[in-house]
Amino acid sequence: MPRMSKAEKQRSHSRILDAAALLFRENGIGATSVSDVMKTAGMTHGGFYRHFASKEDLVEAAFSHAVDGVVADMERESTVEGRKRSRQAYVSKYLSQEHVEDRSHGCPLAAMGAELARTGNAHAQAGARAVARMAALLQNDPEGAPDQGLAEMALLLGTITLARLADTRDEATQTLKTGQIAVRLLQDHWH
């Protein structure tokens, strides 16, 4: 059957990236094998190294790809609604029961952040860039105090992590509600 065309290789590349961004968030980096990723992308494991030099290489690319997806999601909503409303919508979506339950399409920082931070300087830049991009989305006023978005990001990240640790759905819902109150408080009283 091989060889595929250049266009088809690019489509394969995208499928691998999508699969990795999904599985790394769902099951973690360490618990996801190259073979798992390639199977989900609809191929066998051997072809992987025509696309990436190593699993480490894929981790970095898939993480950035996942961040791109989340940011694009937010920016799509931004064009439709006003800036303030779109940020409120983003917070609501972030602190939702769906986000608690579906890690695979959710926040890459919540899903892979701790694991990424452990690899030391290898992914440091990618991690820091992701934090900056997502915090910027939450900034109340682009002219105002620049750290309110970062504090809000921390609160969202912490809340979803705690909600995912709850052992009942009711407890998770309560955690989300608490997070929503805290976010509003931060938005209203920052400087």
Add this chain to the structure above:
Amino acid sequence: MPRMSKAEKQRSHSRILDAAALLFRENGIGATSVSDVMKTAGMTHGGFYRHFASKEDLVEAAFSHAVDGVVADMERESTVEGRKRSRQAYVSKYLSQEHVEDRSHGCPLAAMGAELARTGNAHAQAGARAVARMAALLQNDPEGAPDQGLAEMALLLGTITLARLADTRDEATQTLKTGQIAVRLLQDHWH
């Protein structure tokens, strides 16, 4: 050389638990092998199953052990200083550069939370209990709104995670400062 006395077995058990609580936080659960733990505890891997039924069993025990350690730390400070002051000291310690850099003795939720949440119902109870215990430590007023401690816990957890993702020390320091401001804000304006 074997067999050891009962008292010595108990000491071995403690050493395994200490080593696991350290290594799981430092390198993650998946990246830490039973052999690593036993080596750090000063033994060979074979003896492990005289103490725990499986690695999963150890994960739960070590996590709870780590939480016990952190809570004990806090309660020790509580007796010396006043209640309000000791909470402030706890927040300062949590949002310190040392905590960013030394995962192995730090917050078990920040280090293992995401990985623990993934294992589904297996560790759900241990995770939820840890959240409740640590949130209670942060409660401003035991009589007041019960969720302020939970919101504060989320903020601390998120802030340390973001600080660990920063690629320079200065950026981490800035993240910690932002977190401290947000915590004060939450404490002052909650209900």
Add this chain to the structure above:
DNA sequence: TGTACATCAGTGAACGCGCGTTCACTGATGTAC
């Protein structure tokens, strides 16, 4: 435009390796008399 040939995307077997777990073994500990 048609032909001859080099390229290379994807396959699937194979590699060395470390994992979690098991097991025969050891000899000091704990116990029964």
Add this chain to the structure above:
DNA sequence: TGTACATCAGTGAACGCGCGTTCACTGATGTAC
């Protein structure tokens, strides 16, 4: 209290397994003439 024996904490070799990575191979694609 002393002796005989069962227990069992810890050792280190061994197990089956899945990992990341390599490689010979295939045959359609892309290219040179």
